[in-house]
Amino acid sequence: MDYAVEINDITKRYGKITALDGVSFSVDKGEMFGVIGPDGAGKSTLYKILATLLQPDSGSAKICGLDTVKHYSEIRTKIGYMPERFSLYQDLTVSENLRFFASLFGVSVKDNYDLIAPIFSQLEKFPNRKAGALSGGMKQKLALSCALIHRPEILLLDEPTTGVDAVSRSEFWDMLSTLREKGITILVSTSYMDEATRCERIVMINRGKILDINTPANLIAEIGENLYNAVADDMFRLLNRLRKIPEVIDCYTFGATLHVVAGKAFDPFKTVKQLEDEGIRNVKIYPAKGDIEDLFIKLTRNEEP
Numbered sequence: 001m002d003y004a005v006e007i008n009d010i011t012k013r014y015g016k017i018t019a020l021d022g023v024s025f026s027v028d029k030g031e032m033f034g035v036i037g038p039d040g041a042g043k044s045t046l047y048k049i050l051a052t053l054l055q056p057d058s059g060s061a062k063i064c065g066l067d068t069v070k071h072y073s074e075i076r077t078k079i080g081y082m083p084e085r086f087s088l089y090q091d092l093t094v095s096e097n098l099r100f101f102a103s104l105f106g107v108s109v110k111d112n113y114d115l116i117a118p119i120f121s122q123l124e125k126f127p128n129r130k131a132g133a134l135s136g137g138m139k140q141k142l143a144l145s146c147a148l149i150h151r152p153e154i155l156l157l158d159e160p161t162t163g164v165d166a167v168s169r170s171e172f173w174d175m176l177s178t179l180r181e182k183g184i185t186i187l188v189s190t191s192y193m194d195e196a197t198r199c200e201r202i203v204m205i206n207r208g209k210i211l212d213i214n215t216p217a218n219l220i221a222e223i224g225e226n227l228y229n230a231v232a233d234d235m236f237r238l239l240n241r242l243r244k245i246p247e248v249i250d251c252y253t254f255g256a257t258l259h260v261v262a263g264k265a266f267d268p269f270k271t272v273k274q275l276e277d278e279g280i281r282n283v284k285i286y287p288a289k290g291d292i293e294d295l296f297i298k299l300t301r302n303e304e305p
């Protein structure tokens with residue numbers, strides 16, 4: 001199989017901190033692949049290794065079959081990297097930033113404009129505005145345009161939507177889908193669990209270790225059936241009380257409700273009656289549909305010592 005990205009048993013330490021601990025996975029050509037994990041999981045370290053900016057302590061990675069240490073300069077023409085913090089020159093204008101990134105790769109903006117046109121069109125109205133004066137959503141569009149201007153085969157996007165408003169986040173994911181349709185492989189990291197479902201496959205990573213790799217639908221199916229929503233007038237009391245019930249494996253706040261993960265012996269009707277008898281008013285417990293966030297909570301719970 002011809003992989004776009006192949007990661008083989010990578011470990012990376014910063015002093016005593018193990019940022020990546022034996023990480024292996026591969027990404028197919030043309031795939032939209034998500035890297036999901038909380039802050040400090042090791043996502044940026046992984047991106048820096050793939051972008052040839054950092055070397056692993058052990059293990060290896062390949063991009064389009066090329067080793068990230070031995071063939072770093074060839075790899076740099078094949079990837080478009082958008083680091084976690086905006087890579088733009090804040091004092092250069094919109095068009096100067098774009099021309100600068102094009103010149104780094106020896107291409108002209110005109111040659112590859114067709115690829116970025118749907119993204120860049122919204123910035124064409126103010127070509128002379130300094131990048132530092134753009135809104136978060138506009139900066140993100142300019143950074144993506146700059147990462148694409150040399151027509152890379154693989155986009156490495158490290159938390160591209162962090163700190164961006166919800167509308168721009170959704171627009172950004174629409175843009176990624178269009179790029180994916182053009183055959184570009186996309187490796188995108190996020191700590192927003194709702195974005196994970198827009199990927200074809202995702203790797204879940206926490207404290208430098210892979211927890212699971214699968215399609216979002218399969219991952220959600222793994223949660224199992226015993227998940228309930230619970231609400232009552234006094235949510236705090238409900239949470240504390242549910243956590244003391246032996247059949248309850250876990251209970252946590254989930255939006256406006258609680259999610260209850262329960263063993264087979266859990267009886268929601270009996271529990272509602274019991275809690276109301278104890279004086280908790282308007283208790284409702286009903287089956288919940290799990291999502292990626294529930295899975296993440298489950299996986300990190302299983303991993304705790």
Ligand code: ADP
Nearest residue numbers: 014017019037038039040041042043044045046
């Ligand atoms: P993420 O991108 O998922 O937030 P990072 O790869 O940035 O994770 O960080 C993984 C771990 O490595 C964290 O514990 C972080 O504090 C640590 N770390 C990252 N970069 C450095 C560095 N340059 N020096 C020391 N520790 C670092």
